[in-house]
Amino acid sequence: MPTPYAYFKKQIVPLSEAKISVVTHAFNYGTAVFEGIRGNWNEDDEQVYVFRLKEHYARLRKSCRIMRIDFPYSDEELYSLTTRIVEMSGYREDLYLRPLAYKSSEVLGVRLHDLEDDFLIFVQPFGPYLDPDKGARCCTSTWRRVEDTAIPARAKITGIYANSALAKTEANLNGFDEAIMLDERGHVSEGSGENIFVVQDDRIITPPPSSNILVGITRETVITLAREELGVETVERDVDRSELYTADECFMTGTAAHVTPVVELDHRPIGEGKPGPLTTRLSRIYFDVIRGKNPKYLHWCTPCYSKVKA
Numbered sequence: 451m452p453t454p455y456a457y458f459k460k461q462i463v464p465l466s467e468a469k470i471s472v473v474t475h476a477f478n479y480g481t482a483v484f485e486g487i488r489g490n491w492n493e494d495d496e497q498v499y500v501f502r503l504k505e506h507y508a509r510l511r512k513s514c515r516i517m518r519i520d521f522p523y524s525d526e527e528l529y530s531l532t533t534r535i536v537e538m539s540g541y542r543e544d545l546y547l548r549p550l551a552y553k554s555s556e557v558l559g560v561r562l563h564d565l566e567d568d569f570l571i572f573v574q575p576f577g578p579y580l581d582p583d584k585g586a587r588c589c590t591s592t593w594r595r596v597e598d599t600a601i602p603a604r605a606k607i608t609g610i611y612a613n614s615a616l617a618k619t620e621a622n623l624n625g626f627d628e629a630i631m632l633d634e635r636g637h638v639s640e641g642s643g644e645n646i647f648v649v650q651d652d653r654i655i656t657p658p659p660s661s662n663i664l665v666g667i668t669r670e671t672v673i674t675l676a677r678e679e680l681g682v683e684t685v686e687r688d689v690d691r692s693e694l695y696t697a698d699e700c701f702m703t704g705t706a707a708h709v710t711p712v713v714e715l716d717h718r719p720i721g722e723g724k725p726g727p728l729t730t731r732l733s734r735i736y737f738d739v740i741r742g743k744n745p746k747y748l749h750w751c752t753p754c755y756s757k758v759k760a
């Protein structure tokens with residue numbers, strides 16, 4: 451029977467024992483930074499492949515710098531802790547890994563300085579988030595994406611997810627699968643937990659980091675796969691809301707959402723109102739890559755189980 455483990459207070463413990471105090475600074479003020487990493491189960495290899503471990507921890511380091519969180523771990527320590535937790539947990543299914551660096555002092559008072567920092571990792575089974583086969587029906591959110599001048603979106607800060615949660619719940623309660631947020635200038639920014647792309651005349655276009663996006667690792671993966679495998683370059687530039695309405699295809703990317711086609715926005719079908727051909731091709735390539743089935747990209751996949759099938 452698989453049992454989830456966590457790295458917590460410098461030890462590996464069963465997840466059920468990893469508890470913080472209600473007074474913890476990060477819990478009260480959103481002063482933590484985190485990553486969402488997928489572990490993808492490969493039945494043939496009887497292996498969990500963690501996808502782009504290196505890039506996720508590199509982004510976590512940047513988030514820590516922005517939030518003044520001390521992060522005294524070497525890459526090797528981080529990779530080893532992460533794969534050990536997965537191996538000890540023993541799951542034979544898709545997983546989500548949550549490394550989180552946080553202001554751990556049990557003290558009240560809003561600030562970033564003169565506080566202790568700590569770091570934890572936990573693992574959870576995690577299937578599909580949106581439906582990548584059917585695609586997502588989306589709405590333009592009435593909530594704007596937070597600006598770099600308010601809370602920097604390039605850092606994956608827990609507190610910033612109040613913005614995403616407001617948008618996601620509004621969308622879901624109004625009958626949509628996902629919200630697409632605009633930035634304060636009115637340009638398209640991103641989904642509540644996904645980056646967004648449009649396909650127009652066989653070109654791929656996506657908003658730049660200056661549109662207050664989280665610079666997604668799936669985004670970079672898909673840009674690379676489109677270039678290397680399909681010979682299609684991606685242009686990063688401002689995207690208007692109405693461009694989404696008239697696009698040939700539209701899709702979202704994220705660790706949770708994978709590559710999910712957007713088939714409808716604000717009650718308007720995008721393209722033919724079903725997953726488009728380029729999105730479908732990219733998505734097939736992507737799913738093979740993340741499960742360790744494409745030897746060319748195996749360097750993006752870290753195996754966790756030491757006893758692999760011969």
Ligand SMILES: Cc1ncc(COP(=O)(O)O)c(C=O)c1O
Pocket residue numbers: 486614640641642643644645663664665666667668669703704705706
């Ligand atoms: C707000 C937001 N944008 C974009 C993404 C996609 O980023 P990534 O592909 O690194 O998961 C995420 C998911 O982590 C997110 O939370």
